[in-house]
Amino acid sequence: MTIGVLAVQGDVREHVSVLDRLGTETRRVLRPEHLEGLSGIVFPGGESTAMWRLIDHGGLAGSLSEALRGGLPALGTCAGMILLAREITNWHERYLEIMDIAVERNASGRQVDSFERVISCDGLGTLPAVFIRAPYVRRLGAGVKVLGSMGDLPVLVREGNWLAASFHPELTGDTRVHGYFLDMCRKER
Numbered sequence: 473m474t475i476g477v478l479a480v481q482g483d484v485r486e487h488v489s490v491l492d493r494l495g496t497e498t499r500r501v502l503r504p505e506h507l508e509g510l511s512g513i514v515f516p517g518g519e520s521t522a523m524w525r526l527i528d529h530g531g532l533a534g535s536l537s538e539a540l541r542g543g544l545p546a547l548g549t550c551a552g553m554i555l556l557a558r559e560i561t562n563w564h565e566r567y568l569e570i571m572d573i574a575v576e577r578n579a580s581g582r583q584v585d586s587f588e589r590v591i592s593c594d595g596l597g598t599l600p601a602v603f604i605r606a607p608y609v610r611r612l613g614a615g616v617k618v619l620g621s622m623g624d625l626p627v628l629v630r631e632g633n634w635l636a637a638s639f640h641p642e643l644t645g646d647t648r649v650h651g652y653f654l655d656m657c658r659k660e661r
């Protein structure tokens with residue numbers, strides 16, 4: 473099983489390293505042909521506006537969208553969640569519009585307001601979660617399940633084969649969110 477990591481910008485190395493530790497083969501995705509034969513794809517944290525420019529100019533947007541709509545499992549973290557969301561409440565652009573959620577960009581505050589919390593997730597127990605200019609989920613579609621929350625706020629959500637986190641599981645050394653995603657990918661195969 474090979475998992476792609478969108479490699480235009482952001483926490484690419486960090487995601488590859490978690491997947492390595494879980495014994496999974498990875499491929500950096502920069503061009504449409506890199507999507508061939510993948511069992512899943514990760515959209516890293518970083519800067520969604522910059523990532524989108526590069527995805528769009530690189531001619532990757534159409535093939536990504538097609539692969540995801542065709543059922544390719546995806547994990548989006550932070551900026552990756554924004555790329556997957558159907559709606560961004562405080563931004564004029566729309567990106568892949570895959571998951572039926574509305575998110576508010578930079579809702580957790582500025583870079584200097586970054587924080588870490590322990591959150592509890594269905595089936596995963598409690599885990600450390602790092603928030604850096606994080607998107608907060610403001611609307612959940614009917615088919616979207618909340619797997620983890622911080623108080624009343626959903627921070628780990630799943631819709632079918634797509635999983636999105638407001639936080640950065642790639643930054644804490646805890647592999648459980650990636651492990652859960654790999655299980656999803658295995659089931660889909």
Ligand code: GLN
Binds near residue numbers: 517551552578605606
């Ligand atoms: N604020 C960033 C964005 O809008 C996301 C931040 C992150 O991924 N840590 O893309």
